[in-house]
Amino acid sequence: MDSTRPTDQTAPGRPDDTIVVAVGAEGAAGAVAFAVQEAERHHAPVHVVHVVRAGAANGYPELLADVYAAADDTVSSAVRLARDLGGPGTVVTGERLDSGGLVHDLVDRARHGALLVLERRTTSRLHHVLTRSTLNGVAARAAVPVASVPTGWRRPPAGAASVVTVGVQDAGEAEPLLRTAFELARERGSSLRVVHSWWARGLWSPVIDTTVRADWEGRARRELEGAVEPLRAGFPEVPVVLHVRPEPPVEALLDAAGRSGLVVVGRRHHLLPVGSHLGPVARAVLDHATCPVLIAPEAVAPRRSRTRRAPATTGG
Incomplete structure (x- = not known):
């Protein structure tokens, strides 16, 4: 099932310049801030997505309804944050998803966007492994650039050297x-x-x-x-x-x-x-x-001839 909340969160027909940002139940303030920054640079809209992982709740309609309600709250909070950070001119939409696996859903939703933004969290060892697996899986498969933003990231002051x-x-x-x-x-x-x-x-x-x-x-x-x-x-x-x-x-x-x-x-x-x-x-x-x-993502460039040298591995 592909569920979206029937309000102004949903953005049918997103333009190809959309900045897609994934948020979890814990929130993703750093990722949202980065997405808004990139959207303002490119005069592009922001689209918030939250993938529901219902698990055992699928067998219990009342429990599943609670899971969906919590997911909708997560999306709403992230949409409000993005609008607050971006100001009145920032177009922000959002949706919750549960049409497939976590990596599949994120890669699919980013397919028609310009950038996918995720937040990298490091908490417990198990959660760290799961987060890393999701991030690596999305980055390896997405057709668009993927930005990984550390938890707590804040937008630098205007004019700051970088x-x-x-x-x-x-x-x-x-x-x-x-x-x-x-x-x-x-x-x-x-x-x-x-x-x-x-x-x-x-x-x-x-x-x-x-x-x-x-x-x-x-x-x-x-x-x-x-x-x-x-x-x-x-x-x-x-x-x-x-x-x-x-x-x-x-x-x-x-x-x-x-x-x-x-x-x-x-x-x-x-x-x-x-x-x-x-x-x-x-x-x-x-x-x-x-x-x-x-x-x-990889792009094929004409290969120039080069001389042999020591093993080089930076960048891949």
């Missing part, structure tokens, strides 16, 4: 991801930090000469500069800093996240086929970053 960080794994395939990051930085009036790191067992072994490591780093920087340079002309207002060094990729991105307003990573590992699940770096960043993370 940094968008993007993790690049393979410079030869990075153009769509870099373009997305440039666009996000321009929208925010932010600088852009491009992080590319790699790590291999024995990298700092005495057997590997320092000149070899320097050669790897030099090649990686040249390839990354080659990927970034064509985009600079189209985004002259975006200051760009390249961060290229041998370092465990997860550590590099999480360190950068602590000094960023947003981290952008690609959905898949570059050696996995299109449509695969999240790569290990993307999963780790989603799980531990202290700022919002945006997972960009």
Whole structure:
């Protein structure tokens, strides 16, 4: 059954620029605030969704009615919050769903939107595992970008300096991801930090000469500069800093996240086929970053030839 409350919450025929935000029974104030921020930037509507997980209540009509009533209250509260945060010009709608599994419903509702926003909660170990599973499942399957917002996130003051960080794994395939990051930085009036790191067992072994490591780093920087340079002309207002060094990729991105307003990573590992699940770096960043993370769906870019280098895993 696909249930929606028959009031002005429901938004039939949502436009393709809609920012969809998922809320749970505990609320999702951080995710709602982020969704409203993005909606205002793009002059887009916000659509709140809450997926009902009725479980055993399905066999008991009165109990199921209570579950639906609680779900409607959750949606109503989130819609009110979004309208309060966005002001009178913000169009906000909402609905409750129970047409299938949690991941399926969220992916389906985001299909015609521009962005899906979820809140990352860390409470009990079991709830953390369930939340992580839902977030990873949605981010791996959604046809639109997925933003993960940590609990307690608040919109930064207007005019505050900010940094968008993007993790690049393979410079030869990075153009769509870099373009997305440039666009996000321009929208925010932010600088852009491009992080590319790699790590291999024995990298700092005495057997590997320092000149070899320097050669790897030099090649990686040249390839990354080659990927970034064509985009600079189209985004002259975006200051760009390249961060290229041998370092465990997860550590590099999480360190950068602590000094960023947003981290952008690609959905898949570059050696996995299109449509695969999240790569290990993307999963780790989603799980531990202290700022919002945006997972960009894969886009096929012309592959440039590149020189061989040390294993590189940042960004997937």
